[in-house]
Amino acid sequence: MSINHCSHTLGVALLLLSALFLSNDAIAQDSTRYQIQTRDGNTYYGHIVQKEIEYILFQTDNIGQITIKFDDINVIRRIGKDVATERYRESNASYHAPEVYLFRSSGFGVKKGEAYYRNAWLILNELNIGFTDHFSLGLGMMPFVEGSLPVWITPKLTLPLLKDKVNFGIGSLNGVALGESQSSFGLVYGDLSVGGPSTHISLGAGKAYEEGELNPELLITFSGAVKISKNLTLISENYTLQDFYLYSLICHQNFSAVNIQYGLLIFDTDFGNLTLPWIGLVVPIKTRF
Known part of the structure; x- marks a missing residue:
């Protein structure tokens, strides 16, 4: 891998991650x-002093100004007006997109329940379940692959x-x-x-293996996420492995x-560049575990 190619890779990665964090969060008092x-x-x-994407500054009547995360709010209602109660913890409010980027996950995990x-x-299907706040297990399969059926488990x-x-x-x-001819991989x-569940950057490393033998090359990942609004998060997952590079903006x-996830994947290899659309969906589920 040449120094110029490494510099190019890091430059593109930093550009993608910088673009993620260019958002203006402040809202009027x-x-x-x-x-x-x-x-x-x-x-x-009390009254709301300032709203941000992930929390509010709240001026209380008796203990002064406090910070409250939206994920910690069960009910918020206006006083003195006949309006419907606003519930911030909706069915999917506790789900943070960055638990899973595209192919890999972040340093955060699926919580218990x-x-x-x-x-x-x-074609790519996966179910992930949080058994504790620190341990989760995923089950996946990819049908419609000619001649084989890839299946996998992902403890984390x-x-x-x-x-x-x-x-x-x-x-x-x-x-x-x-x-007909089974083979193992992993x-x-x-x-x-570094950062919170909704807005952060991630650095990862891994080793692939096939038939029990580790690939000598180290897989490096650099990813990130930023919550733009209550319902929209931008994510980027990027890889480098020898002469293979993958960039994404989703x-x-x-x-x-x-x-819903939608965006672009950009593959950079010795054989040329390839850009593909990404489309996927994630369905949050409550469990009894």
Whole structure:
């Protein structure tokens, strides 16, 4: 791998990640009085000083100004007006897009009691379930592959080094291609994510294997996510492996029950460049685990 090619790769990656973070979050102060009930059972009265994408600054009547994350709010209602209660924790509000980028996950994991099903290009299928706040397991398959049926499992362990600031994840993809001539394949990896669940950057490394033998080349990933609005997150997942490079820029949009992903993949290889559209969906699921 040449120095110029490495510089080109890092330059493109930094450009993509920089583009993700160019967003303006500030919203004007609201003088309307509100009652806020949080998930831990506390109730606050006062007015909103400032709204950001992930939290609000709230001026309370008795304890001064506090910061409350939207994910921690159960109910917020205006005081003195006959309006419907606004619930911020909708069916998919606790799902953070960056738990999974496109092919790989970040340093964050699926929480206990949560799961998601995702599909891409109609052929890639995966179900991930959080058994604890730090351990999850995924099951995947890719039908319609001529002559074989690839299936895999993806155990993952996540460790919060600094809560909502630095997370480390370690896991593996362990698969087998079922068919006339079965073959095994997989990947062992680690990811470090800096930032919160909705907006962060990630650096990862891994080793692929086939038939039990590790590939001598190291797979490097550099990815990121930024929440643009309540329902829209931009994500980028990028790879470098020897003379193979993959760049991506994807929109992840939340709807009431389904999350849609759409964007572009750019492959850079010795054989030339190739750009493909990416289309997928993610369905959050509540579990009893």
